[in-house]
Amino acid sequence: xxxxxxxxxxxxLLMLAIIWGHFFRSNHSIQDHNNEIRDQTNIQLYQEHKAxxxxxxKRDAIDEENYQYLITELDKSFLQDMAASEKxxxxxxxxxxxxxxxxxxxxxxxxxxAFSITLYQKxxxxxxxxxxxxxxQAENNSSMESSAAExxxxxxxxxxxxxxxxKTPKDxxxxxxxxxxxxxxxxxxxxxxxFNEVIKIEGKKPELLGAKAQAVYYGNGQKINTKIQSLIDxxxxxxxxxxxxxxxxxxxxxxHQRYQxxxxxxxxIVDSGRENVNLxxxxxxINEARNRLAATLNTPSNNTATAAQNSTTDANTNSPKLTxxxxxxxxxxxxxxxxxxxxxxxxxxxxxxxxxxxxxxxxKISDLPTTIELTNAQAMxxxxxxxxxxxxxxxxxxxxxxxxxxKSGDFKAELKxxxxxxxxxxxxxxxxxxx
Numbered sequence: 001x002x003x004x005x006x007x008x009x010x011x012x013l014l015m016l017a018i019i020w021g022h023f024f025r026s027n028h029s030i031q032d033h034n035n036e037i038r039d040q041t042n043i044q045l046y047q048e049h050k051a052x053x054x055x056x057x058k059r060d061a062i063d064e065e066n067y068q069y070l071i072t073e074l075d076k077s078f079l080q081d082m083a084a085s086e087k088x089x090x091x092x093x094x095x096x097x098x099x100x101x102x103x104x105x106x107x108x109x110x111x112x113x114a115f116s117i118t119l120y121q122k123x124x125x126x127x128x129x130x131x132x133x134x135x136x137q138a139e140n141n142s143s144m145e146s147s148a149a150e151x152x153x154x155x156x157x158x159x160x161x162x163x164x165x166x167k168t169p170k171d172x173x174x175x176x177x178x179x180x181x182x183x184x185x186x187x188x189x190x191x192x193x194x195f196n197e198v199i200k201i202e203g204k205k206p207e208l209l210g211a212k213a214q215a216v217y218y219g220n221g222q223k224i225n226t227k228i229q230s231l232i233d234x235x236x237x238x239x240x241x242x243x244x245x246x247x248x249x250x251x252x253x254x255x256h257q258r259y260q261x262x263x264x265x266x267x268x269i270v271d272s273g274r275e276n277v278n279l280x281x282x283x284x285x286i287n288e289a290r291n292r293l294a295a296t297l298n299t300p301s302n303n304t305a306t307a308a309q310n311s312t313t314d315a316n317t318n319s320p321k322l323t324x325x326x327x328x329x330x331x332x333x334x335x336x337x338x339x340x341x342x343x344x345x346x347x348x349x350x351x352x353x354x355x356x357x358x359x360x361x362x363x364k365i366s367d368l369p370t371t372i373e374l375t376n377a378q379a380m381x382x383x384x385x386x387x388x389x390x391x392x393x394x395x396x397x398x399x400x401x402x403x404x405x406x407k408s409g410d411f412k413a414e415l416k417x418x419x420x421x422x423x424x425x426x427x428x429x430x431x432x433x434x435x
Contacts, residue, residue, distance in 0.1 A: 154185040172201040188219030209235035210244030237356040241272040259293035320386035320420040327369035329431035341366045351391040358386050386420045396428050410434045
């Protein structure tokens with residue numbers, strides 16, 4: 001019977017929306033159309049008169065003084081015409097509202113309500129629902145009202161954004177808002193299309209590619225396919241620390257109970273120090289993943305799985321591991337000792353020309369000199385790690401702006417064509433100033 005109740009409520013909302021929507025549209029559409037035509041006419045006449053004045057001025061038919069005077073007078077006349085149109089519209093609005101009486105939609109509304117209540121009572125749902133406790137009824141009613149109100153609010157927001165886009169179709173911020181709101185409303189296909197429009201306007205930026213990847217991911221039942229992975233790889237190539245992409249990867253790992261990898265991607269965002277990031281939510285997610293990881297490892301029923309995992313880890317001891325001893329040249333020690341403790345980005349990229357890091361770490365100047373290890377665990381994507389390449393270029397960059405990448409004014413060290421199979425410790429001394 002709960003299903004019947006929901007169907008009746010849905011039917012009521014749909015019918016009332018149709019009835020009253022038609023009523024308001026009928027009363028206002030004609031007047032709105034007339035106002036629009038009047039405004040367009042005023043604008044067209046203004047443009048024509050202005051063109052004539054400018055044409056006369058270019059032909060030297062009028063001098064500069066008369067030209068400025070005529071333009072000023074034309075502007076005043078245009079503003080007066082627009083103001084007069086608004087006053088006229090305000091006078092006509094009450095008359096327009098009288099075009100159709102509100103009595104007939106009110107009568108139909110009462111009839112629909114009475115019919116629905118009668119149908120519901122005949123089905124016996126009232127008696128069955130009365131067996132529930134008053135608190136349970138209140139909770140159910142509150143939940144349904146909250147859900148309906150939220151859905152209605154999201155749909156209203158989407159309609160408002162689309163209406164605004166009709167006037168400014170190149171507004172990337174509106175398209176982005178449409179994408180985010182569509183995700184909240186569960187319209188993942190519409191969200192992906194909206195993010196496509198943003199990318200067309202703004203270009204391929206990591207945060208936009210990550211947002212689109214999220215929309216396609218949800219639309220694909222929270223499963224990463226080739227298309228989604230391609231978006232992820234492209235976003236991380238542009239920015240390995242992109243929050244939206246790392247959130248997505250962390251979420252996918254969490255859903256599939258790969259808690260350590262989920263923690264890794266979420267911690268990347270926390271450590272990046274990016275603005276407009278909900279650190280409280282991320283730290284809560286990281287703590288939850290840690291709790292679940294601990295519970296998984298300590299559960300007796302998972303001893304076999306844990307042993308198998310340890311066995312797999314032992315079998316993979318031959319996976320690539322680059323040991324790096326990172327230091328700062330004496331020449332730059334004094335210069336970099338002043339001011340804030342700057343960030344050092346250490347990463348390895350394929351030697352074949354691809355730019356996406358196969359492994360990356362972030363340390364501080366105060367940590368130097370230090371020895372670190374780059375392994376598959378520091379990969380930005382499961383598909384692209386040290387095992388996927390034979391040779392790499394290794395970089396250590398002191399970032400002046402605190403962001404990844406090599407920019408003018410940064411300090412760097414680099415080693416070219418390093419075999420990932422090497423077992424010796426590699427010396428990486430930061431001794432170059434980026435011009």
